Amino acid sequence: MAVSLHHVVVDAHDLPGLARFWCRVLDWRILSEKPREVVIGTDESAGTGICFMPAGEPKTVKNRLHLDLAPDDQDAEVERILALGARRVDIGQGEAVRWVVLADPEGNEFCVLRPKASLIAFRDPPA
Template structure:
């Protein structure tokens, strides 16, 4: 039996808005919204997708699972993401960490790594 990772599902109060934010961040595509949620996929469709589903309650605690992304220019990427609604987050990372922890516009933490 083969099991494959298809998607990471993310709760959102406004799934379409958050899907658009992540699509712009990753340079991915927003697929046609469905009654069950909104999918964001890579242009080549080979990576697992992000799937945003509606919830009524706001995020209350730190994520148990988060996304790691990277950019060629980490500092410029942080500035761009913050200008579009992300916020810096302190979740216990060391002061000399090689990554920056941010929250998306709905408060979901993610890490912006230095280029590899």
């Protein structure tokens, strides 16, 4: 039996607002918008999307699952995402890490990494 990742589901209080934020971050678009479900992705035939569903309670602790973004230019991307409404957060990551921790407008943490060469290796900066 074959299986694939279909959606990453995010609980939200403002489904359309959070979906629009992530569309701007990822350069995706809203594929479906219903009162209790907003789906975003590159297009309807994409392998994986993000689905925003109503949250039952306020967020109170650090996420147990988060997204890692791997841009070509970490500093420029962090500034761009901050301008879209994200904020820097400290979850105990310290100063010596290779990523920047941000939170979306509803407080969901995510990381902006240094450029990656693969799923397991960072791309070394040019010499």
